[in-house]
Amino acid sequence: MSSTAFTFPGQGSQAVGMGKDLADAYPEARVVFAEVDEALGQKLSTLMFEGPEDDLRLTENAQPALMAASMAVMRVLEARGVHLQDRAAYVAGHSLGEYSALCAAGTFSLADAARLLRIRGQAMQKAVPVGHGAMAALLGLDLDTARAVAAEAGQGEVCDIANDNAPGQVVVSGATAAIERAVEIAKGKGARRALLLPVSAPFHCSLMQPAADAMAAALAEVDMQAPVVPLVANVLAAPISDPAEIRQRLVEQVTGIVRWTESVTWLTTAGGVANLVELGTGKVLTGLAKRIAADASARAVNSPADVDAFIAELGA
Structure with a gap:
């Protein structure tokens, strides 16, 4: 084989x-x-x-x-x-x-x-209507930390892990406000970078x-x-x-x-x-x-x- x-x-x-x-x-x-x-x-x-x-x-x-x-x-x-x-x-x-x-x-x-x-x-x-969803890359965080970021950012809105691409490269997806919160929270938890992605819809989330x-x-x-x-x-x-x-x-x-x-x-x-x-x-x-x-x-x-x-x- x-x-x-x-x-x-x-x-x-x-x-x-x-x-x-x-x-x-x-x-x-x-x-x-x-x-x-x-x-x-x-x-x-x-x-x-x-x-x-x-x-x-x-x-x-x-x-x-x-x-x-x-x-x-x-x-x-x-x-x-x-x-x-x-x-x-x-x-x-x-x-x-x-x-x-x-x-x-x-x-x-x-x-x-x-x-x-x-x-x-x-x-x-x-x-999802344009503008109502977003995705962000959290760089430098492990998957467990990224999950904690997503849980904290949700606040009743969708904020899911979308992609576990490589060690230190996790993407979150969901409602725009929740993803924007995730970017700020991730920076506070030691992310090397956290940035919104130029996508037209929030893929791989509920x-x-x-x-x-x-x-x-x-x-x-x-x-x-x-x-x-x-x-x-x-x-x-x-x-x-x-x-x-x-x-x-x-x-x-x-x-x-x-x-x-x-x-x-x-x-x-x-x-x-x-x-x-x-x-x-x-x-x-x-x-x-x-x-x-x-x-x-x-x-x-x-x-x-x-x-x-x-x-x-x-x-x-």
């Missing part, structure tokens, strides 16, 4: 120009982008390649765009003999990256993954329940296969393969905490993974991996040069 896991980035990694070098270099990448465009009835690829950035950053666009970029890398690798089930023991994705991971592992078709992420992005945006309900309905309608390798789920930090459980955990994930620190720790300890390979745009997960599991190797594969180097290394 391979000691590698493929990981897939989440929102925030998008950037104008994403995927364009792959599309220019590889017909397989062009096919992915064309298929996503067709599934959405929108030239998402043009928005990815050319912007404008404000439109790309919209949750309903950023989510399928990030999945498309990840799948373009995956299809290019497959065309060159690098097959996921032969090269990876597990997949994992950060928030929307779980859909990319499951598409790569054969649970969802590419068109279904794109449509689900469009629904997810729209539902998350609509769940205010997202309407979006979770929308995803339960959407996922119930979609054909799902068992992934060719297990998914280490955000809400469990443990591997799952049963389509019914995957469906349930994807619904829970909308309001639940992204347990990324624990997920990478599970992969590199119990999972026996020594190599974490991030497929898609940016290098956010690669940076987090180096902080969570210093002994593991971590790399990002997102450009033609990355693809060539990775294939050469594998001897594929």
